Amino acid sequence: MEITQRTAARVICLDAAQRLLLMRWRDPVDGTWLWEPPGGGIEPGETPLMAARRELAEETGLDPAAVVDGRSVPVARDVRWNGRRYTGTEHFFLARFAEEQPPLTRTGLLPEERESLDTHVWIAWSELGSLPDPVEPPQLLSLLGVLAPDGPWPRGERRAP
Numbered sequence: 001m002e003i004t005q006r007t008a009a010r011v012i013c014l015d016a017a018q019r020l021l022l023m024r025w026r027d028p029v030d031g032t033w034l035w036e037p038p039g040g041g042i043e044p045g046e047t048p049l050m051a052a053r054r055e056l057a058e059e060t061g062l063d064p065a066a067v068v069d070g071r072s073v074p075v076a077r078d079v080r081w082n083g084r085r086y087t088g089t090e091h092f093f094l095a096r097f098a099e100e101q102p103p104l105t106r107t108g109l110l111p112e113e114r115e116s117l118d119t120h121v122w123i124a125w126s127e128l129g130s131l132p133d134p135v136e137p138p139q140l141l142s143l144l145g146v147l148a149p150d151g152p153w154p155r156g157e158r159r160a161p
């Protein structure tokens with residue numbers, strides 16, 4: 001399997017009820033499913049914050065300039081996708097929305113992203129274990145505890161229930 005070094009940025013989105021936004025993607029090569037926060041690769045000339053805001057707008061249609069906090073937590077990732085193994089640092093940012101479950105639009109997706117993106121969900125942290133497919137990254141709750149320490153989720157090194 002080909003290994004690709006990739007730096008990326010993702011946004012952990014919280015609505016007014018402190019639900020998380022997760023996107024459900026289907027791997028076009030092996031058909032496996034996964035849930036993860038919006039995000040993607042950092043393009044040449046972009047900072048992680050610029051990439052996070054761009055990816056949020058492209059994948060969700062939500063206004064990133066008003067809500068994405070400039071502080072991030074770097075996470076070493078090792079993910080298999082589309083017949084490749086991607087390794088590298090992903091920068092996780094936080095975005096808070098004043099409304100509950102803001103509606104999303106998919107107008108900024110690339111054609112291959114439109115084919116792979118199945119759906120999205122605004123979900124309570126305590127219900128992550130009810131999702132039928134893996135949640136990425138496995139340390140999502142720990143990241144949430146660092147980026148939003150005022151929330152109801154547990155602190156410390158914990159994986160999604």
